[in-house]
Amino acid sequence: MSLAKRIIPCLDVTDGRVVKGINFLELQDAGDPVEVAKKYNEQGADELTFLDITASSDNRGLILHIIESVAKEVFIPLTVGGGVRTLEDVRNLLNAGADKVSINTSAIVNPDIVYQTSSRFGSQCIVVAIDAKLTDQGDKSFWQVFTHGGRNATGLDAIEWAVKMASLGAGELLITSMDRDGTKKGFDLELIKSISDKVDVPIIASGGVGDLQHLVDGIKIGGADAVLAASIFHFGEYTIDQAKAFMKSNHIEIRQ
Amino acid sequence: MIAIIDYGMGNLKSVFNAFKQVSPEADIKVTSNPADIKKAHQVVFPGQGAMPDCIRELDERNLRSSVIDAAKTKPFLGICIGLQMLFDKSEEGNTDGLGLLSGTIKRFNNENTADESGHKLKIPHMGWNEVSQTNDHPLWKNISNNDRFYFVHSYYLESKDKNIVSAETLYAQKFCCAIAKENIFAVQFHPEKSSTAGLQLIKNFIQWAV
Numbered sequence: 001m002s003l004a005k006r007i008i009p010c011l012d013v014t015d016g017r018v019v020k021g022i023n024f025l026e027l028q029d030a031g032d033p034v035e036v037a038k039k040y041n042e043q044g045a046d047e048l049t050f051l052d053i054t055a056s057s058d059n060r061g062l063i064l065h066i067i068e069s070v071a072k073e074v075f076i077p078l079t080v081g082g083g084v085r086t087l088e089d090v091r092n093l094l095n096a097g098a099d100k101v102s103i104n105t106s107a108i109v110n111p112d113i114v115y116q117t118s119s120r121f122g123s124q125c126i127v128v129a130i131d132a133k134l135t136d137q138g139d140k141s142f143w144q145v146f147t148h149g150g151r152n153a154t155g156l157d158a159i160e161w162a163v164k165m166a167s168l169g170a171g172e173l174l175i176t177s178m179d180r181d182g183t184k185k186g187f188d189l190e191l192i193k194s195i196s197d198k199v200d201v202p203i204i205a206s207g208g209v210g211d212l213q214h215l216v217d218g219i220k221i222g223g224a225d226a227v228l229a230a231s232i233f234h235f236g237e238y239t240i241d242q243a244k245a246f247m248k249s250n251h252i253e254i255r256q
Numbered sequence: 257m258i259a260i261i262d263y264g265m266g267n268l269k270s271v272f273n274a275f276k277q278v279s280p281e282a283d284i285k286v287t288s289n290p291a292d293i294k295k296a297h298q299v300v301f302p303g304q305g306a307m308p309d310c311i312r313e314l315d316e317r318n319l320r321s322s323v324i325d326a327a328k329t330k331p332f333l334g335i336c337i338g339l340q341m342l343f344d345k346s347e348e349g350n351t352d353g354l355g356l357l358s359g360t361i362k363r364f365n366n367e368n369t370a371d372e373s374g375h376k377l378k379i380p381h382m383g384w385n386e387v388s389q390t391n392d393h394p395l396w397k398n399i400s401n402n403d404r405f406y407f408v409h410s411y412y413l414e415s416k417d418k419n420i421v422s423a424e425t426l427y428a429q430k431f432c433c434a435i436a437k438e439n440i441f442a443v444q445f446h447p448e449k450s451s452t453a454g455l456q457l458i459k460n461f462i463q464w465a466v
Contacts, residue, residue, distance in 0.1 A: 002371065002426055004384045004404060041451070046384055072273050077406060077449050094267040099449060121267075122305030124380060124408040171380060171408075200366065202378045223375040225383065251372060255384040255404045 004255040005219050006046035006226035007243055008079075008204060009233045011036055014054045016062045020234045030234055033066045034073060040233070041074045043240040046255055048074065049102070049174075049228060052082030064096040071097025081129055081174075090117045094125060102174060104129040105147040108154055111168060118169025127204075128170040132158035132191060133178040143191050150178050159194050166199040173199065174228065177207040184210025184231075192222030204228050212238060212246040219252055257283045258462070259296035261323065263314045264288070265305045271335065274448035275300075278459040290322040298461070299326040301442075303337025307361065307411070308349035310337050320354065327356050327440055333461050334442030336409060339435065342442060348411050357437065359415030369428045380410040381427045387445065389423045393436050395460045396422075403453040405445035407433070412444065 011018050011033065018036045019027040030036065037048055048070070052063040060083060067080055080093050081102030090101045107114050107128055118126040135144035135153070143158035162173055175195055177188035187205045196203045205224035209215060209232055218224045232238050244254045260271055268286050275284045285292055293299060301323060303310050314320055326332055327342065334342055343353045346361035353361070369377040384404040389396050412431040415421070422441070423434035433444040441461065447454035 002385065003377075003381065003407075006383050071269065072277070075270075075274055075277065075449060075451050075455060095269060097267075097269045097273065099267075099270060122265075124304060124382070125267075172382065196375065200379050202380070202382050220373040223373070225378055253372060 002253050004253045008047045008049050008228045009040045009045050010049045010228050010230040012051050012053050015059050034069045037070045037074045045240050047077040049079040067096040067098050100125045100127050102127040102129045108147050114168040123169050123171035126170050127172045127174055128165040129174040131176045131178050162195045163198055166201045172202045174204040180208025183208050186214035187218045189222045192224050196223035212243055216250045257296045258298045259293050260286045260300040262286045262288045263317050263319055265310050265313050270448045271302050274458050278455050279462050288317050293322040298331040300333045301338035302335040307346045308351045331464050332440045339442035339444050358417050359413050361411045362414050363411050364428050377428050380408055382408045385425050387423045390421050393422050394464050395441050397460050399453050399456050405450040407445045
């Protein structure tokens with residue numbers, strides 16, 4: 001009897017619609033954000049994460065309307081990320097009904113944004129997202145932090161970066177392995193565990209989920225507090241109920 | 257009218273939305289106006305962020321006496337830091353609370369803790385945990401014992417007054433996650449983010465006739 005590990009479906013949103021990519025190329029319409037959010041809520045999702053992948057700045061404001069609409073009908077925690085740059089961006093998302101805001105690239109450009117926003121709005125609503133890739137350096141390798149959706153290398157060590165972000169006030173860390181993202185081979189458990197062991201704040205594991213055993217491994221081996229997945233839920237391979245039943249049969253506390 | 261007290265700490269949209277959801281016809285106002293709080297039939301005292309900031313912002317808006325009056329006279333629901341502020345003192349920034357109730361707010365200690373897979377417990381305590389009801393209270397109506405609610409906090413209440421405990425939760429240790437005394441009910445978790453069980457608790461509060 002204790003705290004439940006969380007399952008978090010991730011919804012990519014652009015131009016007011018949920019989309020799903022096939023091999024990162026073609027984007028298919030996957031429905032109205034409010035309807036998709038309600039469906040996952042009914043299936044027992046513990047939280048929802050929305051990633052705004054809108055490319056043009058013209059349509060950036062749309063995410064606020066989406067969050068407003070979802071927050072009126074779905075009463076579980078909502079996290080929003082993608083293109084969050086300023087204190088004002090965070091404020092607008094929270095005012096629209098987001099409970100947490102996820103910061104990625106802008107934390108690298110200006111680490112102080114994490115301190116400023118967590119001091120102003122509380123650590124509980126600041127998630128720092130870290131995209132990491134195993135990188136060779138001489139005869140050893142390290143997990144390097146990348147930004148701009150994985151396009152730009154930063155030279156930063158992901159474990160050290162995670163520790164720094166937690167110390168600046170991040171209330172939670174979302175760790176994505178770029179090596180595993182989209183591969184369906186499972187989380188990079190070593191990466192997740194290395195970070196989870198080093199920081200006190202909760203860790204969300206992301207990138208690579210292909211089956212339900214991967215979710216279990218992320219928690220039991222990786223030490224993650226929550227697991228995030230997109231494609232296994234979007235394409236209807238598994239429902240959240242099925243994922244929870246499987247986790248429960250593996251002696252993981254879940255919310256039913 | 258139901259007044260949700262706004263003292264500038266964080267987002268009250270979720271709380272407002274949840275009240276509107278369970279009672280679309282109710283007159284609900286997010287307000288920092290003492291006159292509204294005085295007029296209200298029921299008062300909600302939410303809170304997020306750090307307690308020293310919450311107390312400071314409350315005082316900057318001259319809301320301390322309004323909150324104390326409301327907590328003494330009408331159905332009053334404290335949420336999260338809104339529970340913590342009712343007590344004497346918090347370890348967070350060594351802050352004095354409003355002193356309406358007797359107890360201390362302490363930080364979780366996760367040394368020598370482990371979850372069911374053997375990993376050390378994280379701080380903040382974040383996610384869905386079981387709420388085990390320790391007394392019969394109108395606010396628990398139609399909520400199953402040990403139902404899960406959504407928590408996010410690093411500090412918890414330690415009170416010697418066992419009579420006020422209305423529910424407990426286990427995280428690192430057993431702690432009091434809901435208190436009830438006369439017209440006051442306060443919870444450490446977030447009913448506005450706790451799906452069906454949370455909405456039920458809000459509904460029960462709206463229907464609560466002290």
